[in-house]
Amino acid sequence: MTVVRNPGPAPQADVDVDDDAHPIQITGLVSRFGETVVHNGLDLTVERGEVLGVVGGSGSGKSVLLNSIIGLKVPDGGVVKLFGHDMRTANRRRWSSLERRWGVLFQQGALFSNLTVRENVAAPLFEHTQLPKREIEELADLKIALSGLPARAADLKPAELSGGMRKRAGLARALALDPELLFLDEPTAGLDPIGATAFDELIKDLSDSLDLTVFMITHDLDSLYAITDRVAVIADKKVVALAPVAELERSDHPWIKEYFLGPRGRAASRKTASAQTSATRTS
Template sequence: MTGPAAPQSVSDSAEAEKHPIDVRGLVSCFGDNVIHDGLDLQVERGEVLGVVGGSGTGKSVLLNTIIGLKVPDGGTVRLFGGDMRTASRRRWSSVERRWGVLFQQGALFSNLTVRENVAAPLHEHTRLPRREVEEIADLKIAMVGLPARAATLKPAELSGGMRKRAGLARALAMDPELLFLDEPTAGLDPIAAEAFDALIKDLSDSLDLTVFMITHDLDSLYAITDRVAVLADKKVVAVAPVRELERSEHPWIKQYFLGPRGRAAGAAEDRARAD
């Protein structure tokens, strides 16, 4: 049985405040297939961090490991200063209340209404009266820009963009400090994707969120990230603002950010800033 955690020193607490996510020497395997080998990543409090990499580099594996859906095969994952590999069940429950996750497909319960989906984490982690839970759920639904009528709809009755927003409302139900996003604009048309980017940026700024966002969307990377972490060679090979990555000599980074789509996304962001 895991014993009580040792009290944090002042320096440990300061580090936890500065880096709510701290991954050191991570090893991730599936059988003989090594996905990560000595991966290091620190996420700074209050930043929007984009995570990119080619197919098979383990972006979703990294997210799943951080939130406890996969056990690390080596290394450590520290959240808010605590080593999650040795954390007690009570510690895990406490930390889970401090994050929200929007999975790529929304992962909404198909037999529940939007209000019931958003309320689910509140029922799981609190003992609030049902009426108060429903009021909070409706507040979160409005916060992500959904109309009030969406609360009583089932996921199948929503458009793709509305499902994303409903999933985001559920991720925000517990007023998290950390927000994990897995391909948040995937499947959205350019107008809806741009609106969703703006929503994430507004929520990040207004709620002081730390955002860990896996994405292939170059427009999102240029528009809303503070830094981008690049996965390649089984590690994080670079972490920097996107404009600095444009100067990288790493072959994959050059191809990704200086290819036709990367140049177009960068030019579009330049025009937006000029306006």
């Protein structure tokens, strides 16, 4: 699939663009809920243009990490920088400008149930731009098409969509403001294997064509092997490994060994190797 980035709404001028800054740079993150410490000294740097998978056991704080990055939870310690800007010191105007540079696909889609798909996708454009209504609707339809939905889906409401179509509608909304950084929270959860594979391929195509940086929380081993450049493993309240999947397979960490070298991990590895061999033979 060839995708052409549309002009989209231009970033506001009050935020300096540093082309050398990392999209995400986290140093010493501490996250607490009462007496429970979720993260203690977590460090993570995400490179421009990469697809980063984030994994960890239940309760390891994957979603807490995402929420801390996008401002839904205030860190209890440490520094979170987005595009070189320390989010602790960002005023409301700066936050709004930076927020335009990322999009989020939440696990359940988080679509407005009383709005059509087109209206859902258009909502960020109405909030953050002053474009004419007709132009916003045209941009919304473009994003709907980019997400792989048929044109007829634009006039449907979330309840009229299948699970896979709701994921794509959520993705279209996440892409509405032409972001540089895309957050995905369990994007293939609840999808059948065929639908999950198709969604993985869509994410990879969009990442390559739009030069997106992708931060993807997932339990899907097939996704990790198929489309990630690196994987961050959260355990022991911090990132204990950050490497391509092939390197993680050689790790001595108990959780990593159990996760990647267990039956499902070995099956995903064989599946990826087989697909790569087939692609080589046909090229």
